[in-house]
Amino acid sequence: MSDLQAVIAALTADGAEIDALVAGLDADQWTQPTPAPGWTIAHQIAHLAATFRMAGLAAADPEGFVALAAKLSPDFSANVDAALAGFLSDPPEVLLTRWRAERDGAIKALAAVPATDVVPWLVRPLPPAVLACAGMMELFGHGQDIADTLGVRREWTDRLGYLVGFAVRTWDFGYLARGLATPEVEFRFELTGPSGVVWEFGPADAAQRITGPAVDFCLLVTRRRNAADLALVATGPDAEQWLEIAQAYRGPAGEGRAPGQFAD
Numbered sequence: 001m002s003d004l005q006a007v008i009a010a011l012t013a014d015g016a017e018i019d020a021l022v023a024g025l026d027a028d029q030w031t032q033p034t035p036a037p038g039w040t041i042a043h044q045i046a047h048l049a050a051t052f053r054m055a056g057l058a059a060a061d062p063e064g065f066v067a068l069a070a071k072l073s074p075d076f077s078a079n080v081d082a083a084l085a086g087f088l089s090d091p092p093e094v095l096l097t098r099w100r101a102e103r104d105g106a107i108k109a110l111a112a113v114p115a116t117d118v119v120p121w122l123v124r125p126l127p128p129a130v131l132a133c134a135g136m137m138e139l140f141g142h143g144q145d146i147a148d149t150l151g152v153r154r155e156w157t158d159r160l161g162y163l164v165g166f167a168v169r170t171w172d173f174g175y176l177a178r179g180l181a182t183p184e185v186e187f188r189f190e191l192t193g194p195s196g197v198v199w200e201f202g203p204a205d206a207a208q209r210i211t212g213p214a215v216d217f218c219l220l221v222t223r224r225r226n227a228a229d230l231a232l233v234a235t236g237p238d239a240e241q242w243l244e245i246a247q248a249y250r251g252p253a254g255e256g257r258a259p260g261q262f263a264d
Contacts, residue, residue, distance in 0.1 A: 004115040007132045008107060010159040014136050015103045018048070018143040021152060022096065030092040034145040035224075037255060041149060042095060044142045046087035047080070049099040051138050054083075055131055056106035058119045065120050072122075076251040106135065123250060133166035137248050141222035148224075148262065156194040160214045164191055167221040167248040168201045174245035177253045183208075183238045191217050208236035210243070221248040228259040 022030075022045060030042045039047075058065040072079050087095055110119070110128045118125035126134070140163055147154050168189050175182045188206035191199050191214040199214065210217070212232035219225040220232060220243065227243040234240040247253055 004111070004113075004129045004132070007129045007136075007162055008111045010162050011110075011132045011135050011139075012107055013157075013159060014139045014143075015107065017154075018139055018146065019100065019103075021143065021146050021150065025092070027092055029150075030095075032149050034149045035257060035261070036145050039145070041146055042088060042092065043084060044146050045095055045099050046084045048138060048142055049087050049095070049102045050083035052099075052102040052106040052135065055135055056102060056109045058121060058131070059106065059109035059113050059128060062120050069120070069122060080251075107132075110135075130166065130169070133162045136163050137166055137222060140218055141224055141249075144219065144222065144224040156215050158193045158195050158197060160218055161193055161197075161199055163218050163221075163248070164189075164193075164199050164214050165201075167217065167246075170248050171242070171246075173250055174242065174247045174253070177247060177251065178245060180245070185238055187239060187242070189217075208239040208242075210234055210239055221246050223247055223254060223256040225262065226257050226259045229262065 022041065025041065031040050033040055034044055036044070054065070054068070057068065073082075087098060090098060110132050113119060113128040115127065115129060117128065119128050119131050121131060121134075136159070140160075144154070146152075171187060172182045174180075185208050186202050186206050188202040188204065188209040189200065190209070190211045192212070193199060193214045210232060212230070216225070216230035216232050220227055220230055223246075227246075232243060234243045245253070
């Protein structure tokens with residue numbers, strides 16, 4: 001199996017996991033508030049539907065995506081609200097059907113792009129495997145909000161390795177989101193997956209280090225848990241600062257989560 005095929009398989013499995021969380025919900029449950037301020041479960045799925053729609057367009061119709069991107073507002077939040085509006089007016093059963101169609105369409109489109117090509121995206125063109133990993137990051141974060149709302153404890157697998165690799169690739173996003181200078185140092189990441197495998201990135205002798213469970217790392221970079229509640233260890237002042245600002249997505253950091261907000 002090629003790297004792209006493997007990522008596509010992981011993305012497909014993650015999408016099915018989120019689908020299983022919401023497929024049996026009643027209308028009232030779709031309106032439950034999630035830990036993201038102002039967002040219900042319907043907002044979470046609408047956002048995923050809108051994001052996968054854009055990814056599918058980028059992969060299947062690059063020129064169409066570029067034309068769409070050129071019309072976006074400089075106001076990131078305004079773009080998010082506009083994208084959500086196209087889905088939130090739907091009743092839950094329609095929203096669920098549309099989310100499935102956008103998800104499956106994007107996965108199919110990404111799988112059809114040659115692995116050595118790039119796909120246009122909001123900041124810079126990305127290989128299809130990397131954009132698929134970005135999709136996994138979206139599913140992880142918004143899926144966690146849904147799981148927290150429903151009181152569901154998720155079962156983790158080593159598919160997390162793709163999200164870990166993506167977050168290491170985008171390690172500077174937390175600085176960019178806050179207008180901070182990115183330190184001119186290399187970090188060492190040593191993160192342990194659910195099976196016990198250790199994923200290592202960066203120079204082995206780096207002074208700035210992040211170590212700990214991969215699950216906690218993913219919760220950190222999606223800002224679904226506060227660093228104080230995670231078993232991650234930072235060595236070095238830059239690494240310590242990074243724990244406080246880490247995020248694997250562009251745009252505003254958001255409020256994040258408070259220390260002790262969740263029992264786990």
